[in-house]
Amino acid sequence: MTTPLLEVEDLGVAFTRKGEPDSVAVDGVSFDVQPGEVVGLVGESGCGKSVTSLAIMRLLPERGVRVSGSARMEGTDLLTLSDSAMREKRGRDLSMVFQDPLSSLNPVIEIGLQVTEVLKRHRGMKSDAARREAAELLERVGIPDPRRRLDSYPHQMSGGMRQRVMIAIALACRPRLLIADEPTTALDVTIQAQILELLKELVADSGTALVMITHDLGVVAGLCDRVNVLYGGRIVERAERHRLFAKPRHPYTYGLLGSIPRLDAPPGEDLNAIRGSVNDNLPWASACAFAPRCPRALEKCTEITPAPELVGGRFLRCHNPVPAEA
Amino acid sequence: MTENLLEVDDLAVHFPITRGVVLNKTVGHVYAVDGVSLTIRRGETYGLVGESGCGKSTLGRAILRLTDLTRGAVRFDGQDVAGLKGEELRRARRRFQMVFQDPMSSLDPRQSVESLLIEGMKAHGLSKGPEADHARLRELVDAVGLPAGALRRYPHEFSGGQRQRIGIARALCVEPDLIVADEPVSALDVSVQAQVLNLLSRLQRELGLTYLVIAHDLAVVRHVSDRVGVMYLGGIVEEAPATDLYADPQHPYTRALLSAVPVPDPELEDRRERILLTGDLPSPAAPPAGCRFHTRCPWRQPERCDTERPELRQLDGAVEGHRVACHYAEAIREGRLARHTVEPQSFEVDGPSSAPPEHAASVNEILGM
Numbered sequence: 001m002t003t004p005l006l007e008v009e010d011l012g013v014a015f016t017r018k019g020e021p022d023s024v025a026v027d028g029v030s031f032d033v034q035p036g037e038v039v040g041l042v043g044e045s046g047c048g049k050s051v052t053s054l055a056i057m058r059l060l061p062e063r064g065v066r067v068s069g070s071a072r073m074e075g076t077d078l079l080t081l082s083d084s085a086m087r088e089k090r091g092r093d094l095s096m097v098f099q100d101p102l103s104s105l106n107p108v109i110e111i112g113l114q115v116t117e118v119l120k121r122h123r124g125m126k127s128d129a130a131r132r133e134a135a136e137l138l139e140r141v142g143i144p145d146p147r148r149r150l151d152s153y154p155h156q157m158s159g160g161m162r163q164r165v166m167i168a169i170a171l172a173c174r175p176r177l178l179i180a181d182e183p184t185t186a187l188d189v190t191i192q193a194q195i196l197e198l199l200k201e202l203v204a205d206s207g208t209a210l211v212m213i214t215h216d217l218g219v220v221a222g223l224c225d226r227v228n229v230l231y232g233g234r235i236v237e238r239a240e241r242h243r244l245f246a247k248p249r250h251p252y253t254y255g256l257l258g259s260i261p262r263l264d265a266p267p268g269e270d271l272n273a274i275r276g277s278v279n280d281n282l283p284w285a286s287a288c289a290f291a292p293r294c295p296r297a298l299e300k301c302t303e304i305t306p307a308p309e310l311v312g313g314r315f316l317r318c319h320n321p322v323p324a325e326a
Numbered sequence: 327m328t329e330n331l332l333e334v335d336d337l338a339v340h341f342p343i344t345r346g347v348v349l350n351k352t353v354g355h356v357y358a359v360d361g362v363s364l365t366i367r368r369g370e371t372y373g374l375v376g377e378s379g380c381g382k383s384t385l386g387r388a389i390l391r392l393t394d395l396t397r398g399a400v401r402f403d404g405q406d407v408a409g410l411k412g413e414e415l416r417r418a419r420r421r422f423q424m425v426f427q428d429p430m431s432s433l434d435p436r437q438s439v440e441s442l443l444i445e446g447m448k449a450h451g452l453s454k455g456p457e458a459d460h461a462r463l464r465e466l467v468d469a470v471g472l473p474a475g476a477l478r479r480y481p482h483e484f485s486g487g488q489r490q491r492i493g494i495a496r497a498l499c500v501e502p503d504l505i506v507a508d509e510p511v512s513a514l515d516v517s518v519q520a521q522v523l524n525l526l527s528r529l530q531r532e533l534g535l536t537y538l539v540i541a542h543d544l545a546v547v548r549h550v551s552d553r554v555g556v557m558y559l560g561g562i563v564e565e566a567p568a569t570d571l572y573a574d575p576q577h578p579y580t581r582a583l584l585s586a587v588p589v590p591d592p593e594l595e596d597r598r599e600r601i602l603l604t605g606d607l608p609s610p611a612a613p614p615a616g617c618r619f620h621t622r623c624p625w626r627q628p629e630r631c632d633t634e635r636p637e638l639r640q641l642d643g644a645v646e647g648h649r650v651a652c653h654y655a656e657a658i659r660e661g662r663l664a665r666h667t668v669e670p671q672s673f674e675v676d677g678p679s680s681a682p683p684e685h686a687a688s689v690n691e692i693l694g695m
Binding site: 044045144158160161188189190191192193194196197215216217218219220221222241242245246255256257258259260261262263264265266270271272273274275277278293 | 377378485486487488515516517518519520521523524527528542543544545546548549550569572582583584585586587588589590591592593594595596600602603604605606607669
């Protein structure tokens with residue numbers, strides 16, 4: 001294996017508030033990303049997938065948040081970097097695409113300025129050159145008539161177009177790592193398909209590694225090389241995508257796949273729902289956080305934290321996994 | 327008793343776009359729903375699917391008379407609902423209820439669950455004294471899978487999935503025949519979504535309910551429905567039995583929609599053919615002439631598609647009840663027409679004073695509501 005581009009080790013994020021117990025959002029997450037690889041972080045709301053990405057990007061507020069562990073990108077720990085050094089890296093070496101493009105673009109500044117800003121800041125380009133480059137970038141992400149579009153404001157574009165602009169900005173400096181946090185959740189399916197195709201293409205062309213954060217297992221299935229499944233702030237299963245979808249071993253992954261209505265399944269049958277719902281502050285300290293909802297829970301699941309294991313190239317955190325031959 | 331519980335005939339809802347502060351001038355219309363006909367049989371689930379802005383929610387609201395109709399007829403169990411007013415309408419509403427998307431904003435935060443549920447029963451004269459009512463309420467919360475203690479609690483004390491159960495219980499408390507569920511699970515996590523979908527189908531089996539399920543997620547709609555209608559820009563472009571829609575999609579839009587839905591199966595994802603639509607949904611305030619889909623259709627043919635709006639029709643050899651609104655459906659089905667690439671249309675950018683936003687996500691956005 002080559003040296004990983006990003007190595008996240010034992011990352012923990014807790015939100016602290018005076019007089020209240022800490023709220024633990026991410027609880028010892030470790031994963032790595034190889035250069036050019038597409039890695040998925042999947043989970044339901046509250047599983048800590050977005051907080052993980054914000055912590056890596058250093059976008060969490062300093063007050064009231066406690067971050068532990070490390071996130072090394074090419075040897076430098078991003079979490080201990082000075083603010084100014086991090087500002088240099090952000091947008092140049094690693095960048096991010098958010099879920100809602102309307103609230104992440106500045107509504108009162110035209111698109112052109114928002115794209116050229118990055119080019120001038122990180123690549124030291126002059127206005128004219130930056131504008132030409134910006135038009136090329138917009139063209140690359142599939143925006144019709146890019147030269148004229150530079151003068152548009154975000155509200156004059158559709159959701160899909162705005163997301164394309166966000167991607168253009170994120171890829172402007174050819175970063176080696178792109179983190180996409182639910183980039184298609186706010187979009188319609190046909191537009192989602194366009195954006196996913198675009199991301200796939202751009203990532204393959206430029207050799208950028210992609211961390212895809214989503215709740216949609218369908219999106220992951222077609223896009224990611226390796227998939228991390230999160231529950232309650234910890235990774236419960238990780239495997240190469242074919243292996244993961246063919247044989248989910250963790251009861252949570254198994255249940256999640258069973259609860260999705262599938263287009264190619266016979267309709268009318270009941271779905272295998274997971275009982276209960278996610279709570280905050282799940283108790284990993286001396287139990288498995290999924291145990292209360294788990295159909296395969298044993299007595300020890302509520303007493304001992306399951307230790308992470310590597311079984312046949314698959315990372316698993318479970319006392320009683322779904323049998324491999326089932 | 328007729329076999330059809332609901333008959334909708336050529337229904338249209340056009341919202342006026344007005345400008346001006348004192349003198350409101352109508353400067354145009356949003357053609358949210360434009361000529362939809364459908365029938366729903368007793369005990370069946372009809373699914374309406376479409377992307378944002380296609381008019382599916384407006385159609386659902388118009389059927390329940392929560393929005394005024396511009397034209398068309400709605401017959402519920404033989405009775406014309408479109409013409410009802412005041413007290414008559416209020417009484418008729420007992421038989422058709424709605425489940426909303428966002429369970430938090432559709433439940434009064436200051437009413438306990440008991441009070442939420444009993445309000446409807448009292449309003450429709452179904453109250454039979456405190457004793458009997460209470461027994462009925464306990465039965466209801468039990469039916470939707472909530473503990474009996476839930477009755478004394480308030481909406482904020484519940485999780486999203488549980489709130490949606492309360493919303494369903496509220497719809498059920500007046501013993502309706504038809505339930506219109508507008509995006510009933512799209513605000514929920516996948517694992518909870520499955521619970522609510524299972525609940526809906528169990529209630530249907532037990533109570534013989536008829537559903538109109540409106541959703542953007544084709545997989546969800548196909549899972550719960552007996553028949554599915556695909557909407558695009560205010561009209562139904564294809565209607566088919568749920569299994570048949572996947573097996574034999576006939577409208578170009580349905581094909582594109584089906585190929586765009588991500589499936590949690592890497593093998594399938596790798597080998598299936600994608601039909602990527604270019605460009606965005608045109609604004610329902612200025613729908614394209616002819617076939618509404620012609621601006622994005624990879625099978626568009628000159629002349630006819632641009633000028634003549636296709637009607638829903640049954641193709642030779644298609645399953646009974648499978649209808650499609652496309653001039654060239656046969657040719658596409660038999661593979662006689664080849665797909666071509668569509669250049670995304672460059673849309674005009676006007677000043678900020680221009681009429682409606684060109685690519686509004688919903689009717690509300692266009693109307694500035």
